[in-house]
Amino acid sequence: xxxxxxxxxxxxxxxxxxxxxxxxxxxxxxxxxxxxxxxxxxxxxxxxxxxxxxxxxxxxxxxxxxxxxxxxxxxxxxxxxxxxxxxxxxxxxxxxxxxxxxxxxxxxxxxxxxxxxxxxxxxxxxxxxxxxxxxxxxxxxxxxxxxxxxxxxxxxxxxxxxxxxxxxxxxxxxxxxxxxxxxxxxxxxxxxxxxxxxxxxxxxxxxxxxxxxxxxxxxxxxxxxxxxxxxxxxx
Amino acid sequence: xxxxxxxxxxxxxxxxxxxxxxxxxxxxxxxxxxxxxxxxxxxxxxxxxxxxxxxxxxxxxxxxxxxxxxxxxxxxxxxxxxxxxxxx
Numbered sequence: 005x006x007x008x009x010x011x012x013x014x015x016x017x018x019x020x021x022x023x024x025x026x027x028x029x030x031x032x033x034x035x036x037x038x039x040x041x042x043x044x045x046x047x048x049x050x051x052x053x054x055x056x057x058x059x060x061x062x063x064x065x066x067x068x069x070x071x072x073x074x075x076x077x078x079x080x081x082x083x084x085x086x087x088x089x090x091x092x093x094x095x096x097x098x099x100x101x102x103x104x105x106x107x108x109x110x111x112x113x114x115x116x117x118x119x120x121x122x123x124x125x126x127x128x129x130x131x132x133x134x135x136x137x138x139x140x141x142x143x144x145x146x147x148x149x150x151x152x153x154x155x156x157x158x159x160x161x162x163x164x165x166x167x168x169x170x171x172x173x174x175x176x177x178x179x180x181x182x183x184x185x186x187x188x189x190x191x192x193x194x195x196x197x198x199x200x201x202x203x204x205x206x207x208x209x210x211x212x213x214x215x216x217x218x219x220x221x222x223x224x225x226x227x228x229x230x231x232x233x234x235x236x237x238x239x
Numbered sequence: 240x241x242x243x244x245x246x247x248x249x250x251x252x253x254x255x256x257x258x259x260x261x262x263x264x265x266x267x268x269x270x271x272x273x274x275x276x277x278x279x280x281x282x283x284x285x286x287x288x289x290x291x292x293x294x295x296x297x298x299x300x301x302x303x304x305x306x307x308x309x310x311x312x313x314x315x316x317x318x319x320x321x322x323x324x325x326x327x
Contacts, residue, residue: 180252185270188258195264197247204249204258211252 005043009033010073011132011143012158013080017042019069021062027146030156040076042069070130070147074192078202082134085164086190089131089142090114091124091155095162095237096142098131099219100190107167108151110221110231117228128153133161135209163215163235170220173227175234178218180211187211242284242319243326248273257281276301280315284325290316 008015008031016038019028044065053064074084087100088107092114099107107129114123129149131142140161148154166178166186187207194200217235221227245263249256255278257271258264273281276297283296290312297308319325 181254181272184251184254184256184272188270193258193264195261197260200247200258200260200264201249204247204251204256208249208251 006032007034007038008146009035009156010145011077011080011082011134012136013039013077015040015042015073017069017073018044019065021065023062023066024069024146027066027148027152027154031146039080040073042072042076044068044072066147070145071192073145073147074130074132075194075199077132077134078194078199078206080134081136081206082132083191083203083206084130084132085187086130087164088128089126089144091126091157091159092118092122092162092232093236094159096126096131096159097162097165097235098133098142099165099167100186101167102189105167106169106221106223108153109223110167110219110227113223113225113228114232117225117232124155125153126155126157126159133206133210135206140210140214161210161214162237163217164210165217165219165231165235167219167221169222171222172220173222173224173230174220175230176218178216180216183211183216240284240289240316240325240327241287242281243324246324248278248281248285250278255281276311277315280312284319 005016005018006028008017008028010031014035049061049064052068053061077083085098085100087098088111089096089098090111099110101107111125126142126144127148128151130147132145134141134143141158142161143158144155194203219231221231245259245261246257247260255273279300280293283293293312294308298305
């Protein structure tokens with residue numbers, strides 16, 4: 005079993021394949037008592053592997069340990085948003101969309117525009133959001149999708165942006181009502197009632213206190229300027 | 240009649256939303272948003288009830304006349320039936 009600190013939680017977790025070994029290395033720590041324990045038996049992993057033979061057992065371990073973590077996260081005022089998160093001026097901006105839309109492409113453009121040190125990717129696919137000490141934080145986690153872009157840091161949540169492809173670049177602020185189905189589409193929806201209540205209560209807090217936007221963008225430097233100027237937190 | 244099992248009504252950031260839970264959560268097709276009267280009727284329908292009972296409850300809760308309450312309930316039940324959300 006490995007001991008990790010992820011999203012300020014003590015995580016006791018079993019894994020042995022390369023992807024997890026590599027992705028989790030920066031999160032290793034020591035503690036007495038775990039907040040979350042993830043111990044998926046080998047036989048279960050092999051069964052899931054049989055159901056998805058196009059994936060390697062390595063991928064299966066990575067995907068299912070992530071799913072187990074994000075489900076457990078609901079018990080700690082937290083949830084995962086399928087998005088690419090970029091940190092700029094001390095805030096995390098989360099760009100959310102279906103796979104293949106261009107989330108990572110857009111945050112990659114931010115890095116090119118501002119420099120990699122001034123626009124850091126906190127998690128390229130599945131950042132964690134938690135309410136801690138009455139403030140919303142974004143955390144990097146070992147589970148960052150197809151890329152290894154994630155940082156073991158926590159940063160205040162700046163804004164949530166739903167990204168779509170467009171020939172013109174534009175930003176529009178939206179109401180929580182419009183964001184609810186979009187967020188529900190881009191997170192793990194729990195099956196059990198008590199966990200769904202935890203998720204919805206967390207969304208209640210997030211959507212009523214954070215700025216929400218829709219962004220239409222192409223692949224250009226102008227896309228970054230329109231996006232940054234439209235969504236940045238004014239101090 | 241009552242609302243079928245497998246749905247959860249909750250207020251999220253000022254909106255009354257209904258989401259599928261249990262097996263239905265797997266094939267997620269979206270979120271249902273209800274106005275306040277709609278949420279009130281939905282909550283009443285979580286227990287087995289009748290159309291006449293619903294009208295009575297609405298008249299006790301809202302300042303509207305009986306004709307309006309009756310037609311609202313009829314219309315609302317109709318749309319719930321159409322969406323296959325009511326078990327008799």
